[in-house]
Amino acid sequence: MTEKLKISRTDDAYERLRAEIRTNSLSPGYQAPEAEYAMRLGMSRTPVREALIRLEAEGLVELKPRRGARVLPIKAEDMQEIYELLKAIEPEAAAELAQRGLEDADRRALQKALDGMRVALAAKDLDAWAKADDQYHVSLLEAAGNQRRKAFVMHLYDQAHRARIITLRLREMPEKSTEEHAQILDLLCRGEADKVRVVFREHRERAARELLGILDTFRLQQL
Incomplete structure (x- = not known):
């Protein structure tokens, strides 16, 4: 049950961040620590971190050690x-x-x-x-x-x-x-x-x- 809840929260974080990036609510070049993304979503850091890893694999963000995640610019x-x-x-x-x-x-x-x-x-x-x-x-x-x-x-x-x-x-x-x-x-x-x-x-x-x-x-x- 706990594992399913974790997956659900990760999916939720992923979908919400993806939507904000796609619509430029999180604009190209925006950078913030994971804690700030988590606060934005009203979630804990773990599902947000996993969501950001998925978004990096899709070419939408770049994870930077100790500096959080940066929304990739439009090139x-x-x-x-x-x-x-x-x-x-x-x-x-x-x-x-x-x-x-x-x-x-x-x-x-x-x-x-x-x-x-x-x-x-x-x-x-x-x-x-x-x-x-x-x-x-x-x-x-x-x-x-x-x-x-x-x-x-x-x-x-x-x-x-x-x-x-x-x-x-x-x-x-x-x-x-x-x-x-x-x-x-x-x-x-x-x-x-x-x-x-x-x-x-x-x-x-x-x-x-x-x-x-x-x-x-x-x-x-x-x-």
């Missing part, structure tokens, strides 16, 4: 590597899904996320748009199957999310991105594997160009 070169991986993995997952055929439940999940993006876009609610965009990509990975691939890509999403949130308001409204998501869903429904692979890759390439251009201009990697 353009890191984002470049992440998007190179996404461009290689996601289009293939979409092509596999198109070739296999989209189940009704998966189509509904993707359509719901797309509808959410359109509603958010009309309301100019960028936070809601980003949430719906995340759900679209997660739904596609879930539909494609392969849990190891999904887990790996989710780690990449976590590392890229902070940069996306910071730069989202420095770009034009994501009308083009919403259109591309609609095109991808249409190709998935029609089972056009080769075309969806191309469109998805172009979608990620364009997003990477926009994000990296802003990071270079504003030098956000120095935060």
